[in-house]
Amino acid sequence: MHGLEPQTIESLNLLKGRNTEFIVALNKVDRLYGWKSCPNAPIIKAMKQQTNDVKNEFNMRLTQIITEFKEQGLNTALYYKNKEMGETFNIVPTSAISGEGIPDLLLLLVQWAQKTMEDKLTYVDEVQCTVLEVKVIEGLGTTIDVVLVNGLLHEGDQIVVCGMQGPIMTTIRALLTPHPMKELRVKGTYVHHKELKAAQGVKISAQGLEHAIAGTALYVVGPNDDAEHIKAAVMQDMNRVMSRIDKSGEGVYVQASTLGSLEALTEFLKSPAVNIPFSDFNIGPVHKKDVVKASVMLDKKKEYATILAFDVKIMPDARELANESGVRIFEADIIYHLFDQFKAYIDNLREEKKKESAEEAVFPCVLKIMPNCVFNKKDPIILGVDVAEGILKVGTPICIPSRDYIDIGRIASMEVNHKQVDTAKKGEKVAIKIVSNSSEEQQKMYGRHFEIDDELVSHITRRSIDILKADYRDDLSTEEWRLVVKLKQIFKIL
Numbered sequence: 001m002h003g004l005e006p007q008t009i010e011s012l013n014l015l016k017g018r019n020t021e022f023i024v025a026l027n028k029v030d031r032l033y034g035w036k037s038c039p040n041a042p043i044i045k046a047m048k049q050q051t052n053d054v055k056n057e058f059n060m061r062l063t064q065i066i067t068e069f070k071e072q073g074l075n076t077a078l079y080y081k082n083k084e085m086g087e088t089f090n091i092v093p094t095s096a097i098s099g100e101g102i103p104d105l106l107l108l109l110v111q112w113a114q115k116t117m118e119d120k121l122t123y124v125d126e127v128q129c130t131v132l133e134v135k136v137i138e139g140l141g142t143t144i145d146v147v148l149v150n151g152l153l154h155e156g157d158q159i160v161v162c163g164m165q166g167p168i169m170t171t172i173r174a175l176l177t178p179h180p181m182k183e184l185r186v187k188g189t190y191v192h193h194k195e196l197k198a199a200q201g202v203k204i205s206a207q208g209l210e211h212a213i214a215g216t217a218l219y220v221v222g223p224n225d226d227a228e229h230i231k232a233a234v235m236q237d238m239n240r241v242m243s244r245i246d247k248s249g250e251g252v253y254v255q256a257s258t259l260g261s262l263e264a265l266t267e268f269l270k271s272p273a274v275n276i277p278f279s280d281f282n283i284g285p286v287h288k289k290d291v292v293k294a295s296v297m298l299d300k301k302k303e304y305a306t307i308l309a310f311d312v313k314i315m316p317d318a319r320e321l322a323n324e325s326g327v328r329i330f331e332a333d334i335i336y337h338l339f340d341q342f343k344a345y346i347d348n349l350r351e352e353k354k355k356e357s358a359e360e361a362v363f364p365c366v367l368k369i370m371p372n373c374v375f376n377k378k379d380p381i382i383l384g385v386d387v388a389e390g391i392l393k394v395g396t397p398i399c400i401p402s403r404d405y406i407d408i409g410r411i412a413s414m415e416v417n418h419k420q421v422d423t424a425k426k427g428e429k430v431a432i433k434i435v436s437n438s439s440e441e442q443q444k445m446y447g448r449h450f451e452i453d454d455e456l457v458s459h460i461t462r463r464s465i466d467i468l469k470a471d472y473r474d475d476l477s478t479e480e481w482r483l484v485v486k487l488k489q490i491f492k493i494l
Contacts, residue, residue, distance in 0.1 A: 158407055288315070
């Protein structure tokens, strides 16, 4: 009961966008301090067993969560207090550990489905079937696990499924189901059928299913159906996802378990808050060929030589090749965890690049010499200055444009109130020590080559500007970038 997490908010946005009804399972009520467990009890009965302190904490957290839903534009209420079922979404407090509230959730789910999905729950003869998983089974070859929602499937039916290289048209060789009380995904012998009626899970054996895509529809081609029209229909979802990916550009390689997962991942990456470009994709486990495709970015943009693997397995040979070639693989079952891993990787790369270019990076600054603050006139020149514009850092080369652009050295150290500092911003007053880098700079002297009225500025170059743009863009404010433009004009940099 700790409120809405980012993934919850993303799910809510998807539900709102598709105008989908939903029930809120407010889980982990058993984590409330002092909660007395009532295994598998209805939540009202369980609440009666709790102390007033537990009830007060529950009500406080519930109010907070209802407020968070309102911030998302949604009205919610406890299901047994909800008097506006069409406009207010139901909240069911639950515990997945001890089972409180689970009976309420199941009952509400059945009642709500019967009320709002009457037409969809009515059996129809038209085949409605979805591919759940593609598997290689010993003795059967490549098979697909499907859920048959409506209609009939027959052995020998001609079917069309979505494939990575285009539509796959094939004939059902075998219809298989597990033995009673066993799951479809558990290894073992299967029961063969001549035909199967909805609704149930089915394993289909047929030729050419190697590239079938999980999460897509399966169509049966009838005697009067136009096969080409069905082929186009089965590829619609795939084509929609492919249209979003620019394979000629720069970006990460994305991999997901199903087409729906891939669509969710690409939508998330394209959102303004994330904005991670992607250049290619695949569905299913990560193989060596995927690593090879991702490695193309090593020569274009190293940070994008990355595979974002969402809810898929990484094959051992693919992981080995990735380690050898320098391709990074990030894997997670939650989209936000993928983003966090990739962001941490990018941040680390940027810090490394900053360290490598630190000596050549010159930040813009304009300094004014303070009266009666010249402590040493010649190398090392020690002055008290006011940072009039920009940001001053240790290591900055100092130039005096008003004196024929003479260079007087680099900032070796800075002090504020007798304490060493590395950075000083606009408006701050600091004591600086300037040391020469050459024999020519060594000769420069306050009172002879420059005076108190001369401004000291950082000596930027084309190279230093490019480094700031590449590695320090976010470290400078808009005002400081304007100063870069101003100094660029002063130094006549193209």
